[in-house]
Amino acid sequence: MLTFVGLGLCDERDITLKGLEAVKRADRVYAEFYTSRLTVSLDRLERVFGREIEILERKHLEEESRKLVDEAREHDVVVLVPGDPMIATTHSSVVFEAKKKGVEVRVIHNASIVSAIAGVTGLHVYRFGKTATVSYPYRGIVSRAPLDVVRDNLSINAHTLLLLDLNPEPMTIAEAVSILENVDDGTLDHFAVGVARVGSEDGLVVCDKFYRLGDHDFGKPLHSIVVLARTLHITEYEFLREFANAPASLESLVE
Amino acid sequence: MLTFVGLGLCDERDITLKGLEAVKRADRVYAEFYTSRLTVSLDRLERVFGREIEILERKHLEEESRKLVDEAREHDVVVLVPGDPMIATTHSSVVFEAKKKGVEVRVIHNASIVSAIAGVTGLHVYRFGKTATVSYPYRGIVSRAPLDVVRDNLSINAHTLLLLDLNPEPMTIAEAVSILENVDDGTLDHFAVGVARVGSEDGLVVCDKFYRLGDHDFGKPLHSIVVLARTLHITEYEFLREFANAPASLESLVE
Numbered sequence: 001m002l003t004f005v006g007l008g009l010c011d012e013r014d015i016t017l018k019g020l021e022a023v024k025r026a027d028r029v030y031a032e033f034y035t036s037r038l039t040v041s042l043d044r045l046e047r048v049f050g051r052e053i054e055i056l057e058r059k060h061l062e063e064e065s066r067k068l069v070d071e072a073r074e075h076d077v078v079v080l081v082p083g084d085p086m087i088a089t090t091h092s093s094v095v096f097e098a099k100k101k102g103v104e105v106r107v108i109h110n111a112s113i114v115s116a117i118a119g120v121t122g123l124h125v126y127r128f129g130k131t132a133t134v135s136y137p138y139r140g141i142v143s144r145a146p147l148d149v150v151r152d153n154l155s156i157n158a159h160t161l162l163l164l165d166l167n168p169e170p171m172t173i174a175e176a177v178s179i180l181e182n183v184d185d186g187t188l189d190h191f192a193v194g195v196a197r198v199g200s201e202d203g204l205v206v207c208d209k210f211y212r213l214g215d216h217d218f219g220k221p222l223h224s225i226v227v228l229a230r231t232l233h234i235t236e237y238e239f240l241r242e243f244a245n246a247p248a249s250l251e252s253l254v255e
Numbered sequence: 256m257l258t259f260v261g262l263g264l265c266d267e268r269d270i271t272l273k274g275l276e277a278v279k280r281a282d283r284v285y286a287e288f289y290t291s292r293l294t295v296s297l298d299r300l301e302r303v304f305g306r307e308i309e310i311l312e313r314k315h316l317e318e319e320s321r322k323l324v325d326e327a328r329e330h331d332v333v334v335l336v337p338g339d340p341m342i343a344t345t346h347s348s349v350v351f352e353a354k355k356k357g358v359e360v361r362v363i364h365n366a367s368i369v370s371a372i373a374g375v376t377g378l379h380v381y382r383f384g385k386t387a388t389v390s391y392p393y394r395g396i397v398s399r400a401p402l403d404v405v406r407d408n409l410s411i412n413a414h415t416l417l418l419l420d421l422n423p424e425p426m427t428i429a430e431a432v433s434i435l436e437n438v439d440d441g442t443l444d445h446f447a448v449g450v451a452r453v454g455s456e457d458g459l460v461v462c463d464k465f466y467r468l469g470d471h472d473f474g475k476p477l478h479s480i481v482v483l484a485r486t487l488h489i490t491e492y493e494f495l496r497e498f499a500n501a502p503a504s505l506e507s508l509v510e
Contacts, residue, residue: 089379096497107375115366116339119341122351153411155410235348239347
């Protein structure tokens, strides 16, 4: 059996009871940290879970996924993944491959930035549109894709969650702003919310014009950005004004 | 301190270690089951958590929220919520009120249908647009709102998660289809995916034309529906074809 266990947003105590049971019962425990990151060390995970954990690299879940699936045919294999395991399409591909080969698959869900973002920003979850990722420039080329997604979402008056690239190093909000400035066509004039370390005790949420978010000190990663919809519900506005240091001019968005 | 603890998708073992610690340490433990439901009884939760749990009704978190907030000023109060606690705007209002009064608030996130839906359907999470809820008719009037959200999402080629009303009783997929047929303008001719009991061992996922979903037996609630975007990524199609019994004609959506 192949079990994907979500580790949630922050540390070793965000695992569920069901997830921990699966870890304790497994023949072999793997973890991958390239589709998402925790703020806790591998050592600490091993100590708290009482298991040795082997790190999977990207290739182990992509080109070489057959090895993992074959191992799960004979053994009880757990793969630990920060956040919710099925957010990354990499993992759904492995699930597909395993199921197709008749290997039993189990997914133990957990919190993900995709759902937690509403809570920390006070924004209504049903008003979020498509999600996008801001990537590092590739061979000097900056992708416009995330700004296209923002434009799509603005056309239906929806918020946009922008996740920031994790590899080789987790991108900061300041880096994201400076990358997107190269391809901006006015999107950076919109209001946005920068969030850091969602789900941890020292999380930070700041609302400002998108282009100004880079001037705030968000501290350590992980960072994400929400570009606000064309209008805000009054309670969304009040929350951002009160707890995200939003400028008074944000009021112009209230419908 | 007021701590909202997410219970995740199904049963008493979906709580996180952090959540369980908060429950054990609390002076008073409440739970609310009107914004979402678990498939487990209160008795069982009380037994496994080793605590007496008092059920909050809607009014306790709305008109009478001041009582809860005042209690949390003096005592360590936990409110258990199925799924992720901050998905419901009711809870963000209470958080707002408490923070404003200087009462410390903590949120322990957990899995939510909003993020888990991607995993169980094989659909890419970043392709979901706005979420909507199908409500029971109010005084005989059926709301067009969910179909308007589907139309918005189709205009940007995004999937739509439709949550189904929980009160007075969790709505089934068959009921949702028959309610929406009253206000349909062609949306029900699109392909959709019906999902039941996400995150449980006996979950079910079926892809068909939206109007035909009512003919399938999805068993016990909770049920939800995803209306598919105008096009599908090839891996989304393959997943639905292989594991959701999608008709061969779904292939016409592959881009």
